Amino acid sequence: MKFIDDIFKSRSKEDGIFFCKMQEILGFKPKSLSIYKRAFTHRSMNYKDKLGNDINYERLEFLGDSLLDSIISTHLFKQSPQGDEGYLTKMRAKAVSRKNLNQIGESFELLSLLRTQVNTECFSRNIHGNLLEALIAAIYLDQGFKKCEKFILEKIVNPFIDIEELEHKVISYKSYMIEWCQKHKHNFKIVEYKDNGKVVNGQKYFGMTYQLNGQDIAKARATSKKKAEEKVSRRAYYALQDQIID
Incomplete structure (x- = not known):
């Protein structure tokens, strides 16, 4: 000791x-x-x-x-x-x-x-x-x-x-996108992939799709559901840059 x-x-x-x-x-x-x-x-x-x-x-x-x-x-x-x-x-x-x-x-x-x-x-x-x-x-x-x-x-x-x-700094893309969708009256969902929970090289992955007004905007995988939701929200944010107004 x-x-x-x-x-x-x-x-x-x-x-x-x-x-x-x-x-x-x-x-x-x-x-x-x-x-x-x-x-x-x-x-x-x-x-x-x-x-x-x-x-x-x-x-x-x-x-x-x-x-x-x-x-x-x-x-x-x-x-x-x-x-x-x-x-x-x-x-x-x-x-x-x-x-x-x-x-x-x-x-x-x-x-x-x-x-x-x-x-x-x-x-x-x-x-x-x-x-x-x-x-x-x-x-x-x-x-x-x-x-x-x-x-x-x-x-x-x-x-x-x-x-x-x-x-102008975004610390949570999921939170930002929720606020943006609510503000502009958009319907959005974050839904799981069909292969959600897929194991790659011994590591389990979770897949998410970001849907806006019924259309798929982005997809992402990560090692937890929370990370996958944040990752797909970030991809949706960049995919919708032309529409998003800070």
């Missing part, structure tokens, strides 16, 4: 390298290096505190998610005085979408800082967004809310989140 208190309080060349990398990302000197180490510790390391509690980034990820939501919500509220609740909610969802956070976390090269016993190639892309949220929580615990807010606005919002671009 590894005890985190002993490991994270130690001083080493590795600590110096980590400190410099953190300072470069943050734009300021960390006060408590241990909280940032925790933000980049995977559960596979099996670190425990002296009470036997697991120490990894997962609890920080939870806290960072809440902080990010709060600060982005405040930013949108101030920047979009004409936006109603529905607009603000939709814009926030786009800003903090998993795809968006993954891209931001990847740009910071956060995965290179992760302590893990698992080959990093085995992680899904979501690891980038997870680490970004954990980092945000670490900043909050180390520096307080104001410094955390400043980091999010200067390092995340300003370079990566543009309100005008977000307005």
Whole structure:
């Protein structure tokens, strides 16, 4: 069993390298290096505190998610005085979408800082967004809310989140197409293929057809019904580009 208190309080060349990398990302000197180490510790390391509690980034990820939501919500509220609740909610969802956070976390090269016993190639892309949220929580615990807010606005919002671009960004093609069809009084269905559930190379696939006003518009297969519905909706969206008006 590894005890985190002993490991994270130690001083080493590795600590110096980590400190410099953190300072470069943050734009300021960390006060408590241990909280940032925790933000980049995977559960596979099996670190425990002296009470036997697991120490990894997962609890920080939870806290960072809440902080990010709060600060982005405040930013949108101030920047979009004409936006109603529905607009603000939709814009926030786009800003903090998993795809968006993954891209931001990847740009910071956060995965290179992760302590893990698992080959990093085995992680899904979501690891980038997870680490970004954990980092945000670490900043909050180390520096307080104001410094955390400043980091999010200067390092995340300003370079990566543009309100005008977000307005035209689609995060769920299925939801978008449902709204578009309802708005324009179109009848639509997403129906299953005849060969739905087909197994290819040991992997089960689900096929969906997107029908608009009784006509087949697009077809798609994926490894789950949810993914297939989103995929076929995306294909329908592009197939109907001439008709769709944002």
